[in-house]
Amino acid sequence: MLRSVVSAVVLGLVLHYAMKYRDWAGFSINIIPKVRPGPCHYARKDGGTEDLTYIGDGIFIASGGYKWNSDRGEILSIDVNDETSVMTPLTITDAPNSDGFMVRCHGISAWRDPESGTIYLYVLTHPESADRVEVFEVVLKGLHLRHIRSIVDPSFTFMKDLVAVGRDQFYITRYNWFRSFVWIRLSHWLHIPEGPILFYDGGQVMRALPDSYFLPNGINASPDKKTIYMAELGTKTIHALQRDDSNKLTTTWKEYVDSAVDNIEVDKDTGDLWIGSHPITFRIVDFFGWFGKIPASQVLRIKIRDGVMTSLEEIYADDGDELNASTVAAYGAGKLVIGSLFTQTVVCDVKYLTK
Known part of the structure; x- marks a missing residue:
């Protein structure tokens, strides 16, 4: 009798997990209708731009070269005022002669000093030994980067994204322990919530809140830096977290968006969120290539009014033919720039947006 009860419980748990994983993976989704905000063209056809951000005056800065088995990385720019709108690698001055410098560039964040107007760029990289954050000054005259320092910490194991909220102060998501x-594969399959949000204050790292998340991904801040937004890929959820004077965070709201959300960019004028996302999750986590499917792409816009999400819009969608595995989208100067994990970067004219 006991054996039958135990067997029934185990079978029920297995079936529950199988149903939950099926829904999360999106195995039942076969067709992605194409959605465009206007005419689109390639700014890059190979190499990927895993993360990017808009710094104003039609200029976007992006990270490239993110592949775990690669030993390269680069920072690129694109000026959408130029009709060709192509990605161009940025020159780096004062670069250190050290192993692993600018290897596997991942999340990036730009912060503008309100007094001097200087723009600082924070770039998360993945050298073999431990993750690092490289700090640069964005020199606008001639548009190049000047390396300032490298930030390391034992808690930087396998990080995903960061958002600067002050000079050498940032929140950062730890994707995996x-x-x-x-272990990364196991955590995907078993849905282990092991990722915290950390805060670096210029000298040390602390946990910004006690919660851990299932694959915490992109992170960004509202224009006034009082709200931190985090994309939890594992639960397909956007979190809004209030920041207090001690830099601790408290959840104010969260919304399930039914797509594997990646990086978040924030419109500095409206506060709206622009999110690169993966509408069919199993295609982006198909570690062994069992399914042989090209990852699809999606761009979501979340309208924020008075600190609250008021609507969710799909601005771009593709089955992978034009854009493979969209990770980020940023809007500025009437253009939408969409990056991908390993391959293309697309620029679209935005002909219409709801108010």
Whole structure:
């Protein structure tokens, strides 16, 4: 009798997990209707731009070269005022002669000093030993980067994204506890909530809140820096977190958006969120290539009014033919720039947006 009860409970748990994983993975989704905000063209056809941000005057800055088995990385720019709108690698001055510098560039964040107007760029990289954050000054005359310092900490194991809220102060998401790809696969399959949000204050790291998340991904801040937004890829949820004077965070709201959300960019004028996302999750986490499907792409816009999400819009969607695995989208100067994990970067004219 006891054996039958135990067997029934185990079978029920297995079936519950299988149903939950099926829904999360999106196995039942076969067709992605194409959605465009206007005419689109390639700014880059190979190499990927995993993260990007808009710094104003039609200029976007992006990270490139994110591949775990690669030993390269680069920072690129694009000026959408130029009709060709192509990605161009940025020159770096004062670069250190050290192993792993600018390897596997990942999340980036730009912060403008309100007094001097100087723009600082924070770039998350993945050297073999431990993750690092490289700090640059964006020199607008001639548009290049001047390296300032490297930030390391034992808690930077396998990080995903960061958002600067002051000079050498940033929130950062830890995607996985361990750097092992075996563990990364297991955490995906078992849905282990092991990722915290950390805060670096210029000298040390602390947990910004006690919660841990299932694959915390992109992170960004409202224009006034009082709200931090985090994309939890594992639960397909956007979190809004209130920031207090001690830099601790408290959840104010969260919304399930039914798409594997990646990086978040914030419109500095409206406060709206622009999100690169993956509408069919199993295609982006198909570690072994069992399914042989090209990852699809999606761009979501979340309208924020008085600190609250008022609507969710799909601005761009593609089955992978034009854009493979969209990770980020940023809007500025009437253009939408969309980056991808390993391959293309697309620029679209935005002909219409709801108010």
